[in-house]
Amino acid sequence: MSVLSDVPKGSPVVRTLTRDHAKPLGRKIKDRDLPHVERQMPIPMATDSSTAIDKVGEFLEFDFRKMSDWLRAGMKGAVVLALVGGLAGGAYGLLSKRLYTVGTDILINPSNLQVVANDLYAAPTQGDNQVLAVRSKLRVLTSRNVLLHVVDELGLTRDREFNDPSPGLLSSLIGSRSGGAASDPRTAVLEVLGKRIVAKADETSFVATLSVSAETVDKAIRISQSVVTGFQDELAKAESDxxxxxxxxxxxxLDQLKQEVQAAEAKVESYRRTHNLASSQGQLVSSQSMTQVNSEMITAQSRVIAAQAAYDAVLAAGSNATTQDPVASASLAALRTRASGLQQELDGLSMTYGPRYPRLAQLRAELDAANGQIKTELSRILAKARSSLEEAKASFKALDTKMKDMTGTVFTDNEVQVALRELERDAASKTAVYESFLARAHQIAEREQIDTTNVRVISTAVPPQSRSWPPRTSLLIVVGVVLGLAAGLFLALARGMLRELRDPQPAAAEQRA
Structure with a gap:
């Protein structure tokens, strides 16, 4: 009291001390003294802004005792809300539609089966490319095409779980505002089915897990199996397409390549006809003829040498000459034998009889005839050898002349064949490209009929042990009780705060009264 008495009357410090320092000072100034102090020391009227600031400051100065008072005051309401929340949770657990979730593990290998050596699709080799390939195939697992396959196969448009023909009031209002955009019932089924299917990839392997939810276990398993089948068919169809x-x-x-090949081959044949370039077994006829004539010249030259040697031998042998002709050699040998026999007989009789012996005259005549025949035969042999030599020389000369003529023709053909080979190379290259494309077209046409996707189900869908939604009824009751109790306590605190804001100093007002 002594501290306040020293302050001049009407000073705002008095109100500040009474408001801001009464409680922190351990309530040394009692509540019963405040009215007395205020009566002794009149306080000037506060403005509107200072009054609002004072109210906010007094509101922020609430303590835990006030909070406990507010909570005790609203405890009954909180208990009631807790009971209502528990009943709501239990009712939801008992009355809401139940969903059962089944899982299927699928091994998605990024590399397809190696059916042909030179396949149309290259297998990813880098790790990042393999991951992207698996993620792309996983995206196909929940794609619209796969879901449409499931809808059509299982007839989900006739299933009330996925296509309810009598929607609720809220859905009707929303549908009326949208103007009936979804005229196809499969669109609504796809929207519901897309929410019931979840595909998740394993980060450490190429295995993906497909989760499917439905109101019955059998339906969930059938949808899961249909999704896997549609997924495999879609991958195979993508490769086939x-x-x-x-x-x-x-x-x-191929049509254009075929025309180009035919045009190139026609140019080759036209060039051959224009320049008279006949070929056989890939070689020009002129070159083949020249090679043949060259061989004949070698043979003719050998004959000339042999005939010259035979002629020279006949000349050198004279009367002792022989011939390679077996008939002539036999005739000449017989004549020489006869002449030798006559000569011996003549010599024997000459030693016994005189020169006028008749037999001697006869033998001399026969011996002269035999020697004449031998000379005639030798002349014939020599003439024949000379004729063979001249014939061989004439044949060699003719072949030599022919060879010279053909050499000029071959040289001319070789010069022309330079351009011909260029045309042949162009035709051969176009033919090779055409044949490779033709073989590749047949191979790809057969590849279209082969499914090389490497996707395998490693864990089939099995009935779950419990439902996936809603949670257990007991858990929903507990959650409802907790949420209701929390809502009641929050409302109690809010109600107390609102009262505090409306009347920040109810106790002081009662003491003034």
């Missing part, structure tokens, strides 16, 4: 597009592109190109 790609192969078909490639085959069509190659077929379109």
């Amino acid at each position: 790609g192969a078909a597009r490639a085959a069509r592109a190659i077929d379109d190109r």
